[in-house]
Amino acid sequence: MIKVLFVLVIVVFLAQIVRVFEISSKIKNTKNEVSDSSNNINGIFLLISGIGLLVFFFWQRAEWMDQTLQISASEHGPIIDALWDTTMGLIIVVFLLLTPLLFGVAFYFRGRENRKASYITHNNKLEFFWTAIPAVILLALISYGLNVWGKIVNQDTSDAMVIEVYAKQFGWTARYSGLDNTLGAANVRFVGGTNELGVITENTKDKQIKDLEDKINKLENDLITISSAGKRKLIQQRIEKLQKKKNTLLTYFITTPKENLIAGEDDIVVKELHLPVGKKVLFKFRSQDVIHSAYLPHFRVQMNCVPGTTTQFAFTPTITTKDMKKELDNDAFEYVLLCNKICGNAHYNMQMKVVVETEEEYSNWLSNQTDKKIINL
Template identity: 40%
Template structure:
């Protein structure tokens, strides 16, 4: 009923506006120009508007860069991350140069060549030289970006198995992640959603000896400067494993295994101590402090102080709790990683308990 009343109100508002426009037309004097064809005065106004709008665009653009550039992600924490960042900034630079030039020319030409009575536009059929220039330059630019991107993509996707990377499966389900570490043999056991039963909530094949020493966790620990091969599997719907600080992302597709790999280069503690992150955490905690005071005044629990952690997020809209589908990542020294991993129960021990 409320929606119906809103529709009626909007319809009445539209009719009112239309009637007011008719009254405005009738109220004009007998000498008013009622033609619908633009005259020189109209063209001069529109030409000035184009210049003012160009200034508005560039002022807004400059303000946006000044205001929001601080929200860029910090330094990439993986070996390939700097290549991804370089590719992104090159793309942004090219887009900005083209955008500034073309918008400036568009608005300036609209002003300079505004319509005037008696002027006649020049018919210009074609120009082979100009068409060649504006075709070949984008082709060369895009080819360079694509080739550069392919080399970066290859670094992420084609992992050198001879480097003996740590093999970890990232298992997705609505709405959480689990990590499965290959055991001493560095080989993951077979798994399938058909094997999910009871405590076996990731679907490992209990008859496969390679799965006996696998270790399943809800927090992802990674050793710094060691290559890691990630394999992704989904229990239900399409998810996307997004590692923002490591500049990596992969779709997690039901019924198949996808993969990529990288070497973490900055530990969690090192990232927490970076100037960028210290300032960011301080700003967030100031906001949380203000919000906590409001919550206390309303008799609710205050917010906990924020502390930075790497995380995996789901970058596909996979359901109602998609926004909260995250898993904490801890990047640490190899000694700390080995000590933590040795404390985790194997799949065989877990099923026997």
């Protein structure tokens, strides 16, 4: 951070020097005449700027290259990394070829009193050259990228462990599908109390209906003791609203297939993700409020969480948290799930710890989560 601030200070310093020269010129009333001398000075400054840009590039690469893509910890990670290396490699090669050419040509053909610029409206061959070559390269990159994406999303997920990742401002909640490996039905209208994911089951319906009926009964009792017409009207409106919500919940419950109601009873709701190493996982993403983006950088996973719909992403973790700590020689390391789409003022703090462990460790952890089953909420 200190080095970045140092670079910013230098940029501001140079900008102020330029500004001082401009103000000094106005105070002295000197005419802003173009001459070979001024063109030479500007040309030299431009050339220095180009050299500075290249030096800055190599300095950034030396300082922060290790922060671009950290070690991949998923089966599909290597093909993502290969796509990244190909794309960034091409960009860097083009940058290193064109930047010296751009600044060099600008310096070499700087203005001179005995030189007159040519006026060219167009050049068909040149335009074809600089349009066709980038188009072919981009077509190849896009085709390569689509091929990689196809391999990632078109996986066989029949044996994958199903986990729901639920997003809301500003936190994550995970729902494991239980022994049947099937997530129960859920709807945002059922969100309330301890049922923060809106899972629809017999017991969540009973609890929420009872809660609504208790509120309705209390309001009806208040109607008996209140004589003000205005207050009575407001209470009656609240009763009607609660009754309407009760009818809505009952409608959703009745229209939900029984097998989906039963499937939700053994679902487990937790605030920390645990994954067995080497086991394929199918994440199903939902959002309660705005669009979020679930991002697991070490697993090369990113998927939007969209209100009103479900998205999904399958992958297989390949390195346990313990092994990654050893690999990085960092005992403080943890895998993390982040939100990668600005979703509000606490977006920066929207994250969840992810633990990758052996099958035995995962089974032991899961067996201790029975109190978090939907049926026990």
